[in-house]
Amino acid sequence: MDLVGRRVSVRHRSGDGARDVVGRVLSAEPDGLRIERRDGELAFVPAGTVLAMRVVPDRPVRTRAAGAISSEDLTRVTSRGWPATESVPLGAWELRAASGFTGRANSAAVHGDPGTDDPFGAVVDFYRARDLRPLVQIVEDSAWHQRFVEAGWVGVTDQPPGAIVQVADLRDVPAADPEAIVADHATDGWLRHYGRVRDASTARAVLEGPATVGFVSIGDAAIGRIVVTGEWAGLAAVEVDPAHRRQGLARRIVETSLAWAAAHGADKAYLQTMRDNHPAIALYAPFGFRTHHAYRYLTAP
Template identity: 55%
Template sequence: MTWNAGGMPLDATSVGQRVVVRYAVGGTGPSGGPAMSDVIGRVRAVDAAAVTLERRDGRTQVVALADVVTWKPVPDRPLRRRRAGDVDPADLTRITSRGWPAIESVALGDWELRTSGRFTGRANSVAVHGDPGLPFGDALDRVRAFYASHDSPALAQVVVGSSGERAFAGAGWIPMTGYHGGAVVLVADLDPAYDADPDARIAATADDDWLVNYGRVNDPVAARAVLEGPDTVGFVSIGTPAVAIGRVVVTGEWAGIACVEVSPEHRRQGLARRIVETSLAWAVEHGADKAYLQTMRSNHAALALYKPYGFADHHDYRYLEPGSTDSAQ
């Protein structure tokens, strides 16, 4: 059996090849055309009716040939200089800071004092990694003074279980009031063959429509300064007006995926997956071979969304604030 899509044969000689297949899933997509999905896997069988693919996570998927819109072979994943899971938590914290840069960032030895008009904890806390370059008590004094001078609460972002967390806790700092549990950083080695969704748009700036969907913005000027800060950043959206959004940033060989949001009335339609797939494709095109993302440990829907793409736990972090027994009080 030989079958063609876009002039390329799909037959018994394709068995063993790694391919991406786009196929119709029934119904109408957001743009008004047929709803479609993509699958990447290794061809295990082709007969008169269907192609059987083995996905990266070991699952098997059968796609009817009548539903296939197009397909193409994709290369095997290349050898890497360093795998995503091998990076040290301190190094990854530095990488994530570059992907979510504060409006003002001041070095305190290896620590980073960050402030951004209170837009997000990541951009308004001291990133604790490495050595502050002076005795710990003196470093705490510098942290308190910095945030007092910016009329902002002092917060420390610490890796759970790290020596930094233990040192701050020993000085009387406590988990941030009202913070919903801990956050987890997930990492993955990227595949070279993600397919960008044809209905998705990627812009270099966050327009008003994108910010409305993101939702957690009190100061648009501060938000845009942080979100648009990196040199290589894309704002992904589907629909006009947008019904699903995401943000992807590339710093060196690392990509950061963030801000994946779908409007409530359009959920459970695969839009979040399409945003993620498009973001990963864009990241690979811009030179990334590893990716990270940060989400709440309690956000089970997000964890389930990213798992098929190979994202796995790297480390947890939390925010600490001075408690009633803070050594300065």
Template identity: 55%
Template sequence: MTLDAALIGRRIVVRHETGGVGLTGGPEMNDVIGHVTAVDGTSVTLELRDGRAADVALSTIVTWKTVPERPLRRRRAASVDAEELTRITSRGWPAIESVPLGDWELRASGNFTGRANSVAVTGSPRVPFDEALDRVQEFYAARSMPAQAQVVVGSSHERTFVDAGWIRKAGYFGGAVVQVADLEPAYEADPEARVTGRADDEWLAHYGRVDDPAHARAVMEGPAQVGFVSIGSPVVAIGRVVVTGQWAGLAAVEVVPAARRRGLARRVVETSLAWAVEHGADKAYLQTMRSNTAAIALYAPYGFVDHHDYVYLEPAG
């Protein structure tokens, strides 16, 4: 069998040369296991178990084969710690530019959303904290952007930043909540809903909050498995669903004012969950403002519960 686009969606293991020297003096080898998401003339892209993408150059591959799907060993959504979930949610809303600083992730996307234009603070920066702060501020200053950090409320990271003189971002004092749920196979997609892989102009117009469509599309269309839900012609309701690994992320549920209180938001959510399960997810998360009680009430019947809160911090002054 040829390693080509016909394998997209299949689970394979690839053994390839890393470019280093092995213990016996020969080429160093590495095995990568995941689902094929793309194949071109130079490389194959695999989605790993945790949702990360791994690109392997075809010229380095020594051997490969298809492997059976993993038996499902379900891990409850609520058991994941806040730092791991922060990394998972970041993969579902990927920045155009992502630069690691130890475990931290410096993200920049032309100021489209705070999540894609802040440093995601998890683990350790692997350098002294003062040096890490300098690098953060230099990164954003070089892009003419304000420095801001996404931190879990009540974490040691929040306390350390506050002790260094950082404060909650103006207009964001209430913070955001991350909710999670374990998924079931019983959701039904709405027969009138459409799910496509691209945010077209009409979808973006209903989403709003978009100054530069190119930046918005680069972020929202970034993951390998993403669906843009719309209902109606003309469109009256939208939503976005993404699957990375076993996790689904739900976002951007919007209904035009004239069509509210007709169950359209629920139909978007149900369609999104059905699509997520179909694409391999067994857990889901959402992120919304703590003050958005309507959104929290919308998701409650599907088993979503609070996991943690986060805020954005910025240097004082």
């Protein structure tokens, strides 16, 4: 049986006992199975350790509401959907670097316990060693937000200072637009519309990093990016050429993106946008997106 793409429940030997892994099989190689859990976390089951395995339904019988996830866990999910080219753990934190391409891929994702008495110094050392500005992405008004402010860290002024994260449950999923194309890579034309690219190879490494990602386009007029990690879909990079705006293209990109996400196993979605981007918020509202939390970028003094 070809297991790739199937949801499975696997019990396997691990250490002195047994562990259960449930998720979608990304690859089945001679060395073992690579499985993506519901939250997008990746697990590896070595060959020869499987005790029992069965295929389970593509969608779980009981789904968790999108709004029920904590801000810290959602930060982990969003980070998996926009992976840096270099990722180093600092306890439960994630130090991310990608040659300066986007704040999300070049900041420390702050969630959980950093496992050190001096996380501030560890973040500074990591980014200065890579000739990057020390930067943290932090949930607004969280305990760590306050601690960084007390340590003298300040908001950035030369880039977007942060964003709101909105979530939605994928229930009544719209149909894909018949004129929209969903590719598995970012073409030169797609990157040109995205407009934030200085180095195409670095941008592609970040944008194409997840195992399940689609690059949506309608002609040479509108684009979007959709990624699926576990049960979550991440919608991003919805752009319409100025000459083609006010024709409903953005809505068609969103509809196609969410239809593609549902077809690839997602039952909830998130997006990130500026809190004062009222046209974008109005675009997403009919699809059920509501604000979950806000985050800010802080940099060392």
